[in-house]
Amino acid sequence: MTPTSPTPSPTAALIIIGNEILSGRTQDTNARHLAERLGRAGIRLREIRVVPDETEAIVAAVNALRPRVDHVFTTGGIGPTHDDITAAALATAFGVPLIRHPDAVAILTDHYGDALTEARLKMAETPEGAALIDNPVSAAPGFRMGNVHVLAGVPAIMRAMLESLLPGLNGGPPLLSRSVTAPAREGELAAPLAAIQARWPRADLGSYPWARGGRIGTTLVVRGTDAAMLDSVIAEVAALLRAQGHDPEIGERSGGDQSS
Amino acid sequence: MTPTSPTPSPTAALIIIGNEILSGRTQDTNARHLAERLGRAGIRLREIRVVPDETEAIVAAVNALRPRVDHVFTTGGIGPTHDDITAAALATAFGVPLIRHPDAVAILTDHYGDALTEARLKMAETPEGAALIDNPVSAAPGFRMGNVHVLAGVPAIMRAMLESLLPGLNGGPPLLSRSVTAPAREGELAAPLAAIQARWPRADLGSYPWARGGRIGTTLVVRGTDAAMLDSVIAEVAALLRAQGHDPEIGERSGGDQSS
Structure with a gap:
């Protein structure tokens, strides 16, 4: 297709x-x-x-x-x-x-x-x-x-x-985002994440490491205007995290959330 | 001089x-x-x-x-x-x-x-x-x-x-600031403030209106590297506020405060 x-x-x-x-x-x-x-x-x-x-x-x-x-x-x-x-x-x-x-x-x-x-x-x-x-x-x-x-x-x-x-103003379709978080380390996700980004060139897949309360992890955020595409991308990312032994937490489904 | x-x-x-x-x-x-x-x-x-x-x-x-x-x-x-x-x-x-x-x-x-x-x-x-x-x-x-x-x-x-x-890094003398706040309206301070700025071209005099808790007012901030000059400028601004019937509150004397 x-x-x-x-x-x-x-x-x-x-x-x-x-x-x-x-x-x-x-x-x-x-x-x-x-x-x-x-x-x-x-x-x-x-x-x-x-x-x-x-x-x-x-x-x-x-x-x-x-x-x-x-x-x-x-x-x-x-x-x-x-x-x-x-x-x-x-x-x-x-x-x-x-x-x-x-x-x-x-x-x-x-x-x-x-x-x-x-x-x-x-x-x-x-x-x-x-x-x-x-x-x-x-x-x-x-x-x-x-x-x-x-x-x-x-x-x-x-x-x-x-x-x-x-x-x-002339706008467009709302810019949507989905996110998923896990206590995963960016350095162990990088190669498969790059492959997911390559498969979905119209999605914008960002990786954000964090450290809080002695724990470290990564939040993956995907942005774009096609809700079904974003759901597919985030499902692939969640599957990757599960394959690495993590229990991913699916985050907001919105045009922009207020977490940092 | x-x-x-x-x-x-x-x-x-x-x-x-x-x-x-x-x-x-x-x-x-x-x-x-x-x-x-x-x-x-x-x-x-x-x-x-x-x-x-x-x-x-x-x-x-x-x-x-x-x-x-x-x-x-x-x-x-x-x-x-x-x-x-x-x-x-x-x-x-x-x-x-x-x-x-x-x-x-x-x-x-x-x-x-x-x-x-x-x-x-x-x-x-x-x-x-x-x-x-x-x-x-x-x-x-x-x-x-x-x-x-x-x-x-x-x-x-x-x-x-x-x-x-x-x-x-090669730095310079610290950038200092002084501030003074009063429940004064910018529109009634503008002309004398401009005169003060004109008298002190090496100072940077900023005017920031605010509204909180049903009150409105203005914070005046002066910045530069010469502490004595900043003290002189803020004294002139405080005198202006007093002449307009306000009780000015002198703020921080620092290189940058954390109020907003």
Whole structure:
């Protein structure tokens, strides 16, 4: 039976703009949320970059990634202070003027009333031609410019903006995963695992060693969009583990689980 | 008084090789650890990239970053299984053959004895010309090729390898930070904060809004290598907060704290 060629999943990249991540002060959690949420929407995250709050670095990352994936997301740098330079950097990246978006001015005027300072009006700035992304949490909108979606860095706001925009994106079939765990050592599984991967070229079979509580073992994870194929692959992996004397524990059947 | 020009800090970039991060399955913690640890060693992390377990993606990231920073670190992909392709990708990136490093073979032979399988010998492969990095946890070494330091992905092993190699790196004065927090709104601080930043061009002043337990506020963080300068900047920020009627809480005085 010749396998039919599946429609390739749309692809994405994430640019995290934030000195606080690069200094180690803050643990980023946006990347994992975005990865998992995009996977359920059938969009494959291909690369993540963390860059400093510097125009040149942001412009370089945006212009390197936007031709290479279907969707680029950015997080961070869209507030009112001097270190919030994402909108201006996007205007530079696209070679268009930075403007005050009239709809964003209206949203901020409605939200802040008499407290709408000049600093807050900075949050109405977008590159010319951008479309706003709704912020149901704190009003100040994100925006889309070309295939680049500019989101807040505060996780609750980033997540709300992502939910605002996802229905408008072209997704694909959800990216599914299956896993199996056993107290097996990678070095004794490697050759038969490679053979299983070779038999199932459309599956992505990953091997992750672990050590906890004095025990060591390996978790095998298979990913793809075809549920029946993933079940077949994981059955082969479980059979391999049993043949080596282990009692494999079948893990999640999902688009992305929360274990580490 | 003319400020003396400080010696610029050495710079670094991190390449995380891992489909499990891009799928959202695993929360990366190596980046934050490396960032914080390098900061204490006086090395400034300039960029982080997460790339898939694919030769072309790894080669592109390595060759893009190694001319631009003093030190590149990679994590992940150095085990015995089919998805561990970092060593081969590094050989491609440097245009040299992939060899079995004799010292690594000796280490693995000593560690595994009769259980040294062909798959495990894969963990002795390095690009020709590489120098080994000690792995005190599980024997299989990392390696340095040019200015690229290739580390394990398992956090305990990555951390141990990093401690092995840090004494041999040229660092700089530690990167310090000070912070102050108040229930202040960014939009009301933005203009005077920008003025403070402009007065202290060698400090990096970041503004991070937060919302928790129904309260909102802002944390201001200043980073740099000159402790007296940081104290002066944070005193100005605290005075600004007091002038706006807040009771600022002075935070950590360190090279990188663990709050988020």
